Amino acid sequence: MVNIENLQFSYGRKYRPVFTDFSISLKPGCIYGLLGKNGTGKSTLLYIMCGLLQPQGGTVEVMGGNPRAHQPQIIGEIFLVPEEVELPAVCLRDYVKLNAPFYPRFSHEVLQQCLSDFELTDDLRLDQLSMGQRKKAFMSFALATQVRLILMDEPTNGLDIPSKSIFRKVVSSNMSEEQTIVISTHQVRDIDSLLDHIIIMDNSQVFLNASVAEITQQLAFEFRPMGSSVDDALYAQPSLQGVAVVVPNDGTKDTPINLELLFNAFMLKKDLLKHLRV
Template sequence: MEIKVQNVSFKYKGSKRQVLSNMYLELKENRICGLLGKNGVGKSTLLYLIAGLLRPTKGMVTVGDMESQKRCPEMLSEVFFVSEEFELPSVRLADYVKMNAPFYPRFSQELLEKCLAEFGLEYDLKLSELSMGQKKKVFMSFALATRTKILLMDEPTNGLDIPSKAQFRKAVSASMSDDRTIIISTHQVHDVEQLLDHVIIMSNEGILLDNTTQEICDKYVFETRLPQDMDDVIYGEPSLQGNLVMAHRGDRPETPLNLEILFNATTQGK
């Protein structure tokens, strides 16, 4: 399902500040997209608008051919939103699944148990007895198992320890399908940069960058350079090993994407 954000503006009731202004964005299916931006640029707001939990002040957001703010059942069965803050009821996981899985026609019990196992959790557990980090793993496992065509995640790796972040990447990869789009809004760029195949960078002025990771790596290299080798550098910052840089690729071999360097270069207008 394609997502279209068409001339969308938004501000919260009682606030004079415009969070989004005349935003345009199109995102095709079969993508794992990173949504990046500084605090306050409207990343979470955009996810809420796509999910139909907020209504634009102006413009329209569509999921497939459905207007998101109308929240029709056909759309809601294909959209799942993992918000940064959430509550789970004090029930057993089996009861939670029994109550909620019927809303998602393609829900997979097998995928749920596979994701839980990836996080080192059993299916037979009581939600009220879990730590916050464990609850987050359960909630994300359920979200992945819905197999919705649109999956929105707001800061999914916050509160996860280092092994759990690797488990998260494996679980997301295992749940991906040709007709699915996953949008991950995050500040923890190194947690997801190996997972993404599309990057969107927002600012208060709108979309600064909207490209596939392959398009970015075709144009640029991300390297460690010595101070005397900086002639063609677009952006660089010092590190203990040398200068971390972004430069035009030319005929150089392709390098892995450094999402933090790309973000800093883009937001500083380089």
């Protein structure tokens, strides 16, 4: 789906390069979580993937083509949901009439189902919506396009707690095996149950690139009462309620991934990576 090799990118000579020798590949049928501290290049990478930014070196291929060439067969298969969504002063129904024809597989059925899940209607005025409502409307349109590559930058920012749960539902319910979704976020708790694959970036490089299955087969994520032994822990994170730990999985543990704990563990204890065979 996406193949990036030896990427080089900078916003100008006065700025530190964002990427100097960055490589990564993404396959179809996966929801990727793109994680990293501020300034590691997550948003920049999404904009390069969709062809809005031009790299200074390396190769970027999306579905076998260069997104910067603006070929209709490539651009028509990519949809970006930016962190800040600005929409025109029209009703959603008119917005769909104007923009849906650019996407050959656009599904009005998927759109209506997503809107219904978010408790929205297609007669709402886009310029009169709150930030959260704008995002829900735009994400509904994005999923209805049924393009092969959907890029989302901080999609849960501005959503209330019930809407975050609905977001996970509409994404998982409306994704096909031919699609790839990349979600860049700091709100890791909002998406940990949604992801198939985790990419952690550090210093503009890929620090971890592994499937959730690979991670949970080798690491277990547990919560223990305060005062419990953590001698076996690779990483421990105390709280008022107890202590969350990452421990080696000997094959007998079946715990869901805890993205916040995983991210903090790798950022604070980088040698944790040696325990993962990926």
